[in-house]
Structure formats: C-alpha cells, structure tokens
Amino acid sequence: MTALSGEFPADQLSRLIPSQAYAEKVITQLKAEKLLRIHYRDKLRGYRLTKKSKEMLLQDNAARFTFYLTGNTETNQVRSELTRRLRLHQKAEVYITLHHAGIPIYPDAKPVLFSSKHPVSSVSMQSFPLFYSSREIKQLGADTTKIKNSRSMGVLLAEKYIYVLYNTGSSLLKWEYRTEIRVNAFLQYYLRGNPYPQPPEVRAIMLGRDMGTALRLLTSTGGYKKSLFMLDTCLLSSVFFCITSQTAVMPVVSTSTFCLDFLR
Numbered sequence: 001m002t003a004l005s006g007e008f009p010a011d012q013l014s015r016l017i018p019s020q021a022y023a024e025k026v027i028t029q030l031k032a033e034k035l036l037r038i039h040y041r042d043k044l045r046g047y048r049l050t051k052k053s054k055e056m057l058l059q060d061n062a063a064r065f066t067f068y069l070t071g072n073t074e075t076n077q078v079r080s081e082l083t084r085r086l087r088l089h090q091k092a093e094v095y096i097t098l099h100h101a102g103i104p105i106y107p108d109a110k111p112v113l114f115s116s117k118h119p120v121s122s123v124s125m126q127s128f129p130l131f132y133s134s135r136e137i138k139q140l141g142a143d144t145t146k147i148k149n150s151r152s153m154g155v156l157l158a159e160k161y162i163y164v165l166y167n168t169g170s171s172l173l174k175w176e177y178r179t180e181i182r183v184n185a186f187l188q189y190y191l192r193g194n195p196y197p198q199p200p201e202v203r204a205i206m207l208g209r210d211m212g213t214a215l216r217l218l219t220s221t222g223g224y225k226k227s228l229f230m231l232d233t234c235l236l237s238s239v240f241f242c243i244t245s246q247t248a249v250m251p252v253v254s255t256s257t258f259c260l261d262f263l264r
Helices: 010-016 020-032 051-060 062-069 082-100 134-147 177-190 211-219 252-263
Strands: 036-041 044-049 130-133 154-157 161-169 201-208 240-244
Touching (some): 020 036, 044 082, 051 062, 082 161, 082 201, 130 134, 134 177, 161 177, 161 211, 177 201, 201 211
Parallel strands (some): 161 201
C-alpha cells in the first residue's frame, strides 16, 4: 500500500492491520530493518518506503512496482507540500477500501486498458469489477489533456456502470464542473466497444472521512467563489454514493460489503 500511494497515512493503519499490538510490531520491525520510515510534518504523519525497500520490491516484482517506484513520479519522489501529501493519503484510503472489497488494484493483476505504449487488452466483462487509477488513465498522454485537472482518484468498472471515484477527505473537495463533465464524456467515448458494447452510464462514488463530511457535501453551495463541490453541479448528481473511510463510523467489513452490493 505504501508503494502504491507514496506515503501511507498513519491514521489508516488500523484499517490495514486491525490488531493495534500486531500493527505496532510490524512497523517497529520494518523500521529496524530500514525498510520503512516515518515522515511527520504539518501535523500529518505518514509512512514512506526507504531506498532499500524500493530496491527490494523492484527486484522481487518489477511488473507490479516499476510504475510506482521509478522515475520522477509522485509515488517515487514524494513531495513535502501539505496538499500533495494529503492527496497521497487520500489515494491510500481509496486503495484500502478497494482492497478489502476484493477489487484488483495492482497493474499486473488486471488487463492493460489505458496505455499509449503497450497494446490494449480485450477486456471481458466477466473480469469486473476493475479499478484504474487516474495516473494509469493518464498514460494515454494527449488524449487525457482536457481531464488532467480532474479531482478523481480513478475509475471503477462494473458490469452495468462506470464509477468515478473521489475522496474529499475531511473538507469539501475543490471542484471544476467542466472538467468533471469532460471525464464523463471521455469515459463513455473511450470505453465504448472495449469493454462496453454501448456508451456506458457513468456514476460517481465519493469517499469522505466521516458522515459529517457527507452532510457537508449534501448541503454545500460551492463556497464563496463557487470552486468547491456542489451537489447540483456534480457528475450525474442523481446517482452519487458516499462511503466513509473512518472505521469508527463504518467498519471495513461493512464498507467492503456495501461496495460489492451496489457494484452487482
């Protein structure tokens, strides 16, 4: 999870390892072996991989980790700015939710669908659900220029619908209406024919820290400059799902069950 997100949020560790005692033991051992380090700044604590652990993962499974741990990427060269780190933490929250729902998140565990460098696979709908991160989609290059400012974390492909995933965290998400509409149009155009025979219907899933955040989303008027999320201008607002990423409100098991239920 740390490799995929770049920096794993310390407050989400209980969702990955439910036993606090065991979690502390694992972290202590990884730190002692110089495979993991803690980064604390701006009152935000996270775990990052060391050079040693990156080399180990690349040697063990290059097909899985090269995309994340090489080059000048946000997951390999992690920046210290608070906004960048928060987005990495939010990505980790999304990955944990998908992982517990049994949805493939690693590149080598799913067909190549968004790429300008490698042949695109013919995707069978029997392999659904499948998740592709926003960075994986942007591998298409110029074709995604108009949606590069989207706040989405990626897309979840299901038999009946495509779900665009967002994570608002504990505050209202910055929102560019025109960009998110372009995301809708791009997905319908690009995925028609493979894997969907007709232009698929696009829906959305919003993750947030707790149900208080969900209430703020429902009642938001967009802020003073109308630059924040507002329900009446969102992507297909009539079909919008909210999922909390805080286990005290919705346990991992029920979150995963909820995901699978509506995906079916």
